[in-house]
Amino acid sequence: MNANSLLDWALAGVRSVLPAQWCEDHHCDQTGIKRTDYRLEFQVPSGLMPDNQFASQKAVLRVHRVSPTYSRSGCRAKKAMILVHGKTLGGSVHFDLQHTTPGFAPLSLQEALAYAGIDTFAPDLLGYGLSTRFSLDDPANASLPSYAADGSCSVSGCDRTRNNIAFPLDQQKTKLWTNPLNGAYKAHSSKTYFGNTDVWARDIRQVIDDAHAKTGLSKVSLLGYSFGGPRVGRVLHQLGTDAAVGVDRVIFVAALFDTLPGPNGSEIHVEYATEEKDLPAVEKSTSFPLTLSALGGWDNPSPDRVPPGAPEAFAKQAKLLDPIGAKWGGADTSSPTGLIRSPTFTNSGWNKDVAAAITIPTLVLHGTDDKTIPVTNAVHIYDALTVPKKVLVEINCASHLMQYETAPAWEGPHRAIADAIIDWVGKSTFSTRSDGHFRIDCAGRVWELVPGAADRHLNSW
Template sequence: MRTRRPRPAGPTRRPGAATGRCDRAPTGVAAEDHWLDFTVPAGLMPDARFDGRPARLQVHRVRPVYARGKCAGGPTRAAVLVHGRRVSGPAQFDVRHPAPGGGDLSLQTSLARAGIDTLAPSLLGYGLSTRFQDGLDDPGNASLRPYEADGSCTHPEGCDRTHNPVFPLDQQGSLLLTNPLGGERIAHSSSARFARTDVWVRDIRQVVDDAVARAKPTGGKVTLIGYSLGGVHVARALYAGNTMVPGAADTLRKVNRVVFMSSLFGFPTEEVTPPAGFATFPLTLNTRPSPTRLPQPRDQACTGRVVPGAADTLWDRILAQDPIGRDWGGTEPGNPTGLNRTPTFSTYGWNADVAGRLTPPTLVIHGLDDIDPAAPPTNATAIYDALPATMTNKALVHVACATHELLLEGCTGARCLPQAATVYGGRPGVPWAGPQATVKAALAEWIKSGTFNGAATGRFLVDESGVAEPVG
């Protein structure tokens, strides 16, 4: 009987390395949440009661999985996705609802299947991140009735003012009076707006550091993507002139490319107090949203734009991320309808002057039919035009039949199958699956190569059939 010699000790090899059996493309995806702990810096939040308190951020990660190991030599890519005003990162970017043409609407899943590791935080005050018991967890911190015209207040619980109509007054009376307030408005435990832009700049920078540490992207750099109000926060996080939260230079070293998607734009560079003052309450409540209706004839032309059931799935996802808000609202005691809790805040830090100082290659993508007054299609053109003339890697993309909710929008009918062209990101003869498919393809291409439709720079229109053409 032959004795087998022991194998000499040596470095552990990755699965598949010895035989060449490895996966060049992901065989699946994995999703998990983790939390980042921090202490609130003094002077950062408008209400000083939160100074020095412990807090944590929820980060929702969806990463590619390789059953036999990822083949050596290929680049590792990662992206941080920053949500907007009303919907947390996990709810906004990971909507597991059937998409036209197959798959689901989840942007994170799609990018992971393209080999991109994505991390979507819930910024402070959103989702499962810290909201503070005497902050957004307190229903008494929703708005009260307005002050009288002469500035007086005749209500024992107090009165409020607001600096922005998206933070309406007397939500205690209109939305919370039955559940959970039991018929009586109550005084605030905090009487200031919850956040300012720089609160979330601090969050973004921490998540970028976390993404580099966890995903280990090639070159130690991630792509930073801001959606809606998230575009403002991303821009401020990269602004070298930010003295309130220094550190832009370090963040810029870790960001290879930037995307502004349906971004708000046009605010003062620094925080400016309105003549009447900021909102005097920290908590705003949002009811179940309805799909956006376009003016005719656009709504009629954009067949299949609203994906059946997608809004319901999004709302379920929002409430799953808000275990307190889902027990609020409604007019029947003990039978809440659920409400989405969001912070009040001041907005600044994103305008032509700030855009003119950006240095990372930049993609600007926007729905041509976006009717949100804070984010019209002209925002995208203004951002692109303001980017430095020396920036040779920049692209502007407008998508037809896409609104502010372009991440959830599809396409059905004859318009979806162009007769003499191939849809952007698709294959010959395969119908366009709508704006959601264009966004997925555009982000994957930009993250991987810094191009759109093969071009490093230019203006483009994706038409009603999903075909991309240069403009101008």
């Protein structure tokens, strides 16, 4: 399939779910898409970051925009969306993967949305990707060993962590010992966790304002992926009754809410405070800002759902988004293994009370094979929502990176997610419904889940 055929295929697919006026108003025929990267500058407000040494310093957010293009000047998209990434990687890796399915269809979610006439903005939040990193640029800010049970420390410095899975200890030795630390522990230049939900809510609100200005639209949609879910939830809470003035749709994709994976397939229920000040001391105990992870992606789905070459493309794109981390790790500085740098943080501002206060139509999407953020989170988000227009779609045979997954019997989760989002942004519906609980099975069939009754087959992809 050549490039022109792919464009025709994409445009034909989206016209089937979009209102006609999106593409035809004022003869604004869509011709394609374009990608743009730009920077938003700001000054860090005093008291925003846990380490106040960064207060008043200049910082930048990198924003990755994928926009529709039109045959005539003056034409513009009728819808816009901000896509908020999770805890480890910047926006363009999670939303604009430059790879295709085995049938040469694009995997990029931003690309699919842009071909549907939606102008998309995927920022790297502070501490991520190509945005300002502050203390994360210093390898000495990776974690030191743990304190002993009696509170003593066997080396020149020790650390504490609120979660040894999310933010492991002793990463100076396990990740950086030879390259770049040269076999010695280093003292931190910043001695607290990097951020909290309010840090990134500020970023998102800046991007919302910028998207309004760049598109000329009074409203945008918000999408929160993984740990981006709590960040979107926090923004909606901060905006309160004014949220509906500038936001018209909300989408949560594989989003965290109140359930973490536990040992041996178990689940751990957690309750997050609405405000940072109300978190228990242990939640604010992490004493280092930098955490490191290996280049990689999928949480072990069936191999027939991962497009050939996609993990390698994912790792390559992640490496390009972190040129400093790409030079760290391994025993040979001339051939580093490469690492992904991300911030440590506390989590607050997203719970049942916050969800219940949302007044904007909300779509919740989650894969039932998600090992990183259990699908229970999606069910609990949906149950907590009180807005009349709310839809939950569970997708079987889909993992945490379901936006890039295919399937043997149909196009797969990547296409279902894109279509569901396009439909929701355009009409606040899924399969013509504006409320309800649905499941897409491994063959691409859509079922409505009705309490106390048999599941009802609606349609198929």
